[in-house]
Amino acid sequence: MRSYDLASLAELLQVKLDGDATIKISGLATLANANEGDLSFYHNPLYFNDLLKSRASAVIISPQQADNFPGNKLIAEQPYICYARASHLFAVNTQENYGLAESAHIHPQARLGEKINIGNNTVVEAGASIADGVSIGANCVIGRNASIGKDSRLDHNVCIAHDVVVGQRAHIYSSVVIGSDGFGFAKEGEKYHKIAQLGSVLIGDDVEVGANTCIDRGALDDTRIGDGVKIDNQVQIAHNVEIGDNTVICGCSAVAGSARIGKNCVIAGGVGIINHVEITDNVTVTAMSLVNQSITRPGSYSSGTGLSNTREWKKNIVRFRQLDSMAKSIKKYLTTK
Missing domain, CATH: 1.20.5 (Single alpha-helices involved in coiled-coils or other helix-helix interfaces)
Incomplete structure (x- = not known):
């Protein structure tokens, strides 16, 4: 278990220390459940009573609220951002430095960078490119001519289909499928004719894709995911969708074909976005809403009825x-x- 004295934490987080610099911190916890040795944080007035009663050895807190906690403090202008940075100091490293597993099948024409990990039973097909510092878990498939950018991480059971491009520092969680065929059919009478999906998926830098999410390849043009996009678990991104930089899409949302979502948007959980609509930059869509028309002005949007008995x-x-x-x-x- 990692532990730090409070002075070291203050230096690592670049914040001001108020209290005993020698006290040992071995974990992070909520204000209500923290005990001796734990670091907690306060940023939301809803938890003010928890702050007053907290047994944490130290609390990350803003200068404006510092007087409300008599114990040891790390004083930060943005306590929640400071907590986010601190969380990585205590995170368990689940990446194994196993190099190239013996059971991995790597095509001779695949291009491999330096300092990479490829797990058991993973398949890397011809022409695929794996950049320096990439870690790929067990039972993954990297399709023909696909590209995985520098320092990216793929957890177990990920499928990256042919010709897909994943940028640098991506984190793709377990059972994600990127580049599967889009849901495209032409109806003739009572029959449906499948439309070949000839595009690909282009994913920018610093993107996270949550477990069991599917991102379909484009029919003709590519499906595009911008830099810094964060996609939660069990999200469906259909063919030819475009998502702007730093947009967040929460769990169980579905984005239909050729929809365009701007930059810095938040799509909350369970949202449905129909095909061909456009959402401008800086839009929030609240949970379980249906977006059935384009949104041209920044702001927060909702649909549906609120809960009642x-x-x-x-x-x-x-x-x-x-x-x-x-x-x-x-x-x-x-x-x-």
């Missing part, structure tokens, strides 16, 4: 169905009055 909800549904006739009746009344 079932009896009230059923009554409201009846009223919703009557809205059109009610509006017509009101209009008729006003025009004849």
Whole structure:
């Protein structure tokens, strides 16, 4: 278990120390559950009572709130950002330095960089390029002519299909599939004819893709994921979607074909975005919303009904169905009055 004295932590995090510099810190914990030896953080007023009662050996806190905690403090202008940086100091390193596993199948025409790890039973096909410092877990497939950028990490059971490009410092979590065929069919009568998906997927630098997410290849043009994009678990990105830099897409959302999402957006959990819509930069879409038209102005957008008890909800549904006739009746009344 890693441990640091508080002075070392202050130096590593580049923050001011107020308290006992020699105290040992061996972990991170919430204010409510912290014990001796733990470092915690305070950034949200909802947890003020937890701050007052916390048993943490030290707390990351802003200068404005520092007087509210009598114990040892690391004073940071942005406590939550400081906590994010501190978390990496205590993270368990799950990457194994196994080099090239004997059971890995690497095509002679694949190009391998230096200081790479390739796990058991992983397949690297002809023409694939693995840059310096890449770590690939067990049971992965890197397709023909695919490219994995410098210092990227692929966890176990990841599939990168042919011709896909993954940028530098990406983290692709377990069971992700990138570059599978888009859902493209042409209907003739009662039959569907499959459309060959001839594009690829281009993923920028510093991208994270959560477990069991699927990103489909383009039909003609490429599916594009910008720099710094963070995609949560179980997200579906359809063919020809474009996602701008530093956008976040939360779990169980689905983005239909050829939709375009701008930069610095937040798509909350369970959001559905229909095909061919465009969302401008700096938009937040709240959880379980349906985006069925383009969004041209920055801001926060929501759809659907809020939670209520079932009896009230059923009554409201009846009223919703009557809205059109009610509006017509009101209009008729006003025009004849």
